[in-house]
Amino acid sequence: MELIANNIIISVICITTFAIIYATIIFMTILKHDHFICSNCHYEFKPKYVTLVLSQNARYGKVLKCPKCNTLCFMEELKDK
Structure with a gap:
């Protein structure tokens, strides 16, 4: 039972870490190539x-x-020239 619980915890940590890294890459790409x-x-x-x-x-x-x-208002996202 403990082995299953440990595997679930490790899986959740791995998925959360991947999601944070993916979101950081997406936001850095937006920040690098776009302006508002x-x-x-x-x-x-x-x-x-x-x-x-x-x-x-x-x-x-x-x-x-x-x-x-x-x-504070809606800002349109535009690609850099």
Whole structure:
């Protein structure tokens, strides 16, 4: 019984670790290749990694706070040129 419990715990730890690594790679890719544009003042910026991870997701962008006008609104995600 202990062997099964240990195997389950090890499996959960491995899957969680893989999910965290995968999410980090995805967010780093977004941060490297994309920028966001404020729908209020049209200011283009790249958010910090922590801000990107903790922000709310929307269908084609994120809900972020603009560093220029300090408005919390939907930000469209655009590819860098």
